[in-house]
Amino acid sequence: MIKDFVDILDFTAEQLAGLLKRALADKALFAAGKLPASLPRKTLAMIFEKPSLRTRVSFEAAMSQLGGHAIYLTGADIGLPTREPVQDIARVLGRMCDALATRTFSHPFVRQLAAHCPRPVVNALTDESHPCQAMADLMTVMERVGELGGRTLAFIGDGNNVARSLAAACTRLGMHFVLAAPAAHELKESFVASLPVGQGAGSYRAVRDPRQAVAGADVVYTDTWVSMGQEDQKAARLKAFAGFQVNAELIRAAPRQVMVMHCLPAYRGCEITEEVFEAHAQTILEEAANRLHFQRTLLNVLIGEGGVG
Ligand code: CP
Numbered sequence: 585m586i587k588d589f590v591d592i593l594d595f596t597a598e599q600l601a602g603l604l605k606r607a608l609a610d611k612a613l614f615a616a617g618k619l620p621a622s623l624p625r626k627t628l629a630m631i632f633e634k635p636s637l638r639t640r641v642s643f644e645a646a647m648s649q650l651g652g653h654a655i656y657l658t659g660a661d662i663g664l665p666t667r668e669p670v671q672d673i674a675r676v677l678g679r680m681c682d683a684l685a686t687r688t689f690s691h692p693f694v695r696q697l698a699a700h701c702p703r704p705v706v707n708a709l710t711d712e713s714h715p716c717q718a719m720a721d722l723m724t725v726m727e728r729v730g731e732l733g734g735r736t737l738a739f740i741g742d743g744n745n746v747a748r749s750l751a752a753a754c755t756r757l758g759m760h761f762v763l764a765a766p767a768a769h770e771l772k773e774s775f776v777a778s779l780p781v782g783q784g785a786g787s788y789r790a791v792r793d794p795r796q797a798v799a800g801a802d803v804v805y806t807d808t809w810v811s812m813g814q815e816d817q818k819a820a821r822l823k824a825f826a827g828f829q830v831n832a833e834l835i836r837a838a839p840r841q842v843m844v845m846h847c848l849p850a851y852r853g854c855e856i857t858e859e860v861f862e863a864h865a866q867t868i869l870e871e872a873a874n875r876l877h878f879q880r881t882l883l884n885v886l887i888g889e890g891g892v893g
């Protein structure tokens with residue numbers, strides 16, 4: 585059993601596919617009013633150092649729908665990073681609550697929390713990864729196209745936390761991941777080397793030209809060019825990413841039925857145009873809604889069933 589949900593590559597393809605299948609089934613049960621409130625009197629503690637709309641609300645709503653409760657703590661509330669060591673935070677919250685969800689700058693912080701906490705720890709985004717987002721995204725793709733194996737996702741823009749988790753999830757699940765990013769904003773070679781490619785699995789490819797990336801793609805995906813914590817680099821980043829916008833001209837170079845996805849928040853006029861966003865708003869908003877559906881299942885599995893088996 586895996587106690588925590590920190591990174592996609594901690595899990596096998598079977599485990600990830602099982603979670604996705606279960607999340608889709610639970611979504612249907614929930615819509616029919618038949619999903620049991622299976623976590624009564626359970627508490628999720630949430631430590632958030634960065635802003636959030638979707639992630640905070642989806643975790644809190646999920647706990648409430650399962651009959652449990654969530655406590656939202658900002659980094660300032662608990663005196664991060666100086667008031668007490670991470671292992672004390674982990675051991676105290678692990679004795680008062682049934683799980684932790686954390687959104688921090690530091691990835692090692694989440695790993696340390698997980699190592700010291702007797703209860704499940706869920707990564708709700710770090711500078712390195714955003715695994716819950718990637719799972720909700722692939723759930724959305726499955727709802728549209730069915731089987732994921734052999735499908736191609738083209739990520740246009742920054743090789744950031746969202747791109748890393750998507751590259752991991754796509755390759756693990758037999759998809760082809762193509763990144764079009766400007767120089768110095770690609771995924772690091774050491775990370776690319778860790779991706780499970782070949783041997784009948786998925787593939788990873790980096791190209792410079794976004795048009796080349798979207799040709800033959802089932803999904804075109806983008807995210808902000810300026811992630812949380814990079815605000816001081818904004819001017820240089822807007823310059824570096826010019827030419828990597830998901831706009832109508834780029835979408836014309838993709839197959840006609842292509843899905844356009846965005847994790848949100850979206851910066852219109854930067855990584856995506858208003859026109860493309862609105863033309864694909866139904867998909868993008870269902871993708872956001874699936875954050876709730878995936879995380880509700882994840883909490884059920886981690887808290888209610890002792891981990892991912
Ligand atoms: N996509 C996502 O994680 O959104 P928030 O930052 O609003 O939680």
Ligand code: NVA
Pocket residue numbers: 744745746807808810811812847848849
């Ligand atoms: N890459 C973005 C994702 C926001 C959900 C960030 O880290 O700010």
